[in-house]
Amino acid sequence: MYKFYNYTYQNHTSFSWVPIIAIVISILSIICSLYFIYLSKRIEIINTKFQKFCISNLEEIFKSTDQKLANNVIMLDIFKKEATDLFVEVQLYITMLTKIYPKIDIREIIRNIEEYTDQLYKKSDLESIEIRSGYISLKLKIFSLLYDYALAKELSLFARIGLKKNLAK
Amino acid sequence: MSQIDINLNTLVDPPHTDSISGRGFGEEYAKTIELLQKIESNNKINFIIDSQYVKAINDSFIKGLFSKIFQKYKTIEEVKKHIQITGSDYFKRLFEKNWLILQEIYNV
Numbered sequence: 001m002y003k004f005y006n007y008t009y010q011n012h013t014s015f016s017w018v019p020i021i022a023i024v025i026s027i028l029s030i031i032c033s034l035y036f037i038y039l040s041k042r043i044e045i046i047n048t049k050f051q052k053f054c055i056s057n058l059e060e061i062f063k064s065t066d067q068k069l070a071n072n073v074i075m076l077d078i079f080k081k082e083a084t085d086l087f088v089e090v091q092l093y094i095t096m097l098t099k100i101y102p103k104i105d106i107r108e109i110i111r112n113i114e115e116y117t118d119q120l121y122k123k124s125d126l127e128s129i130e131i132r133s134g135y136i137s138l139k140l141k142i143f144s145l146l147y148d149y150a151l152a153k154e155l156s157l158f159a160r161i162g163l164k165k166n167l168a169k
Numbered sequence: 170m171s172q173i174d175i176n177l178n179t180l181v182d183p184p185h186t187d188s189i190s191g192r193g194f195g196e197e198y199a200k201t202i203e204l205l206q207k208i209e210s211n212n213k214i215n216f217i218i219d220s221q222y223v224k225a226i227n228d229s230f231i232k233g234l235f236s237k238i239f240q241k242y243k244t245i246e247e248v249k250k251h252i253q254i255t256g257s258d259y260f261k262r263l264f265e266k267n268w269l270i271l272q273e274i275y276n277v
Binding site: 077080081084085087088089091092095096098106107110114117118121122 | 188189190191192224225226227228229232263266267269270273274
């Protein structure tokens with residue numbers, strides 16, 4: 001009789017780590033999930049802000065020139081002045097953006113713009129297709145530089161999850 | 170403070186050239202006319218641009234012309250004490266927009 005009681009007592013009171021480990025793992029996985037939800041929301045908000053402040057407004061500045069270049073034969077003499085006016089507006093806008101995103105490399109953007117517009121001024125004759133292709137590649141370069149510097153370099157968040165190097169290339 | 174006129178019309182030769190461009194050219198021209206020294210000597214510089222001769226000026230030239238001035242004087246208010254543009258409203262606005270860009274660049 002004594003042996004029977006002793007046996008059942010030992011079975012009910014023996015200590016096991018398994019449930020404790022399971023609880024700890026569950027808590028950790030909940031914390032990780034919440035942290036990743038927080039990270040993804042934060043990235044989403046920062047992206048939306050960047051899209052609205054930077055990309056949408058810049059696209060609006062480019063819009064009328066985009067339409068002219070898409071539909072018409074371009075006269076170089078007229079386009080020289082128009083390119084200067086457009087890209088001065090672009091530079092002004094990006095210069096103001098550096099107040100929000102101070103690491104945007106405005107000098108590199110200006111260097112690229114001057115490279116293209118100075119080419120226009122040097123030439124006395126240029127085919128519409130050459131003007132258009134130069135314009136499109138400059139526009140892409142500007143957007144690419146903005147994404148690189150404003151997003152990748154501003155976000156310590158990306159650095160934390162190891163994306164900074166890839167994005168900043 | 171005495172006024173010195175600098176005529177940018179002399180930089181074009183219509184009908185062969187009627188536009189001005191190039192940051193390097195702007196920097197060289199600033200050296201040639203000793204722009205910074207003239208300003209440091211407390212002169213007021215009046216740039217004259219006649220739209221009949223000068224059809225377009227690229228912003229690269231303006232940035233080259235004034236980069237040393239903004240490196241030293243930093244703000245548009247200070248630069249305007251020494252520089253004046255005599256020309257169409259278009260050219261006045263173009264110069265002022267580029268001064269604003271230079272001011273922001275050199276005040277970072």
